[in-house]
Amino acid sequence: MLAAEDIDCYFVSPEGEVLQALDQVSLAVEDGEFVCVVGPSGCGKSTLLRVLGGLDAPSGGSVRLRPGLSVVPPVAFVFQDFGVLPWLTVRANAAFGLRMAGVGRRLSDRVADRWLGRVGLSEFADAYPGRLSGGMRQRLALARAFASGSPVLLMDEPLGALDPQTRVQMQEHLLELWQQEHKTVVMVTHSIDEALLLGDRVLVMSDRPGTVTDTITVPFPRPRTAGIQDTPAFARLRVRVRQALRGSRPGIPAQRTDGADARTDGGTE
Amino acid sequence: MSIRPQTGGEEAVHRAVRGARRDAARAAVLGLAVPLLLLSGWEAAARTGVVDALLFPPPSRIAAQLAAMTADGELGGHLAATLGRLLPGYVLGALAGALTGFAMGVSVTLRAALGPLFAALYCLPKIATLPLLLLVFGLGETPKVLAVAITVFFVTQINTLAGVRRIDTRVLETARSYGASGPRLLRFVLLPGAAPAILTGLRTAVGLAVVVVVAVEFVASDNGLGFLIWNSWTLFRPDRMYVGLVTVAVLGAVLSAALAVAERWLLPWQAARPPLFAPWRTLLRARTPRS
Incomplete structure (x- = not known):
């Protein structure tokens, strides 16, 4: 399980201004749980994720994370901009997490090939990522995260840079992968629909300094399909999240749900 | 797909x-x-x-002169003398420059300590240091090799530094999130990330190294292609001078081509990108596939 308690996070901007990104954020994620985090731009969602994964140190509070097995990184990140290494082949990119954990080349490549097959990139294994489209790069980033064997995946708007149609496809793909693998996932997203489709719980964060203002349990049974988005229950839940978001940021209308306004979270800048 | x-x-x-x-x-x-x-x-x-x-003189006469000088070994001797200064100087300068640039790229302290100094020295015409080198090292081969090495060093250093600094922060972030560090970070991220800029530096340096070695041989040598050109002027033998000029041009072209081949071999991922001003047919073909 992954738990954070009373996380505070301060940044000093290049102008010397002190910004508080997170204010007393606590959360606990069960093993195999899929938690989505929504909130206004710049509310510190990305910072929270980075603190959870150990990329940033919190100014106060503590993060507890079950240590990984010796060769497996404890968490694997998936970033919005894919973080694909242009000078490594698709296969070497997929194997990157394992290689960095010290796993040998042959074993890493074998695991990578299996995951490339599962995300439909087998025929590009020897190509360089320059030849891949945005959706394919995102699938590569997912393959890398899954292939690393890490039990915890931290995703920072992993689908935010994709066009709407590809995004819908990737949501379904991700849903399928997760339902087969049952990783522990914390995913930051701008899209309420995405959060409700994928998540077991949706955390709503307030504007900076970020705090968790609401937690919404998503009752839909697993395995889910994208079809649940058309049900009245889904629509009611969507309204509920939108209201929670509006409440978290007085006077400013809630964000649109289609993710069209997705942009990089300013909280880490 | x-x-x-x-x-x-x-x-x-x-x-x-x-x-x-x-x-x-x-x-x-x-x-x-x-x-x-x-x-x-x-x-x-x-x-x-x-x-x-x-x-x-008509190109045919220059060609005849070139054939004669090749046959009697004179041209070969000058070429060997020039290469004997150019290659050691180039390798020395390139290695030192790449290492220094790399170290400055990853170390804030080194960058702070050496950055302003190197920036100032970069603009100094390196050939201007030749009298100093002659003063220190005498009239032997050392000052000539060093003059080439200094030229190559600065170009390589500044390009390598820029290459390391310009590695995409998102890529660095990803590498860090997967725990990359030490030799693995160097091998999988820093070296390949900086490689295109390092090779750009090395290619620029080849041209400058040829310029400097010829200039050095103008004034401080009694053999080499630079000497051949200069000496032919003083003797009023333009045909011999052209032989020297042609040989220098070919030498520069061959070295540049060798580096271009090395670049294609060392940076295979760059070939995947379409050239900037390709004919429209190529551009249409090189479009990335949609998933």
Whole structure:
């Protein structure tokens, strides 16, 4: 399980201004749980994720994370901009997490090939990522995260840079992968629909300094399909999240749900 | 997801391949035809007296002189002397420059300590240090090799530093999130990330190294291609001078081409990108496939 308690996070901007990104954020994620985090731009969602994964140190509070097995990184990140290494082949990119954990080349490549097959990139294994489209790069980033064997995946708007149609496809793909693998996932997203489709719980964060203002349990049974988005229950839940978001940021209308306004979270800048 | 067209595929593929071959052939023909045209114009002008054949001997006479000097080994001797300064100086400067640039790229302290100093020295014409080098090291080969090495060092250092600093922060972030550090970070991220800029530096440095070695041989040598050119001027032997000039030009071209080949071999992922001003056919073909 992954738990954070009373996380505070301060940044000093290049102008010397002190910004508080997170204010007393606590959360606990069960093993195999899929938690989505929504909130206004710049509310510190990305910072929270980075603190959870150990990329940033919190100014106060503590993060507890079950240590990984010796060769497996404890968490694997998936970033919005894919973080694909242009000078490594698709296969070497997929194997990157394992290689960095010290796993040998042959074993890493074998695991990578299996995951490339599962995300439909087998025929590009020897190509360089320059030849891949945005959706394919995102699938590569997912393959890398899954292939690393890490039990915890931290995703920072992993689908935010994709066009709407590809995004819908990737949501379904991700849903399928997760339902087969049952990783522990914390995913930051701008899209309420995405959060409700994928998540077991949706955390709503307030504007900076970020705090968790609401937690919404998503009752839909697993395995889910994208079809649940058309049900009245889904629509009611969507309204509920939108209201929670509006409440978290007085006077400013809630964000649109289609993710069209997705942009990089300013909280880490 | 296939990148092959669905209908009439064979025909379209053949058309595309033929188009690419035609583009390549046209480039090769143009690249050869223009110099040949210029040379024959020169030949005609010199033979008909339009230009003074004493100053501009016809290319055929230069070619004959080149053949004679090659046959009696004189040209080979000058070329060997120049290469004996150019290559050690280049390798020395490139290694030192790449290492220094790399160290400055990853170390804030080194960057703060050496950055301003190197920035100031970068603008100093390196050939201007030759008198100092002669003063310190005497008239032997050392100051000539060092003059080349210093030139190459600064160009390589500044490009390597920029290359390391310009590695995409998102890539660095990803590497860090997967726990990359130490030798693995170097091998998988920093070296390949900086490699394109390092090679750009090395290519620029080749041209400058040839300039400097020739200049050094003008003033402080009694052999080498630079000496051949300078000495031919003092003896008023333009045909010999042109032999020197042609040899220097060919030398520079060969070294640049060798680096271009090395670049393609070392940076295979760069070949995946379409060139900036490709003919429109190439651009259309190089579009990334949609998933």
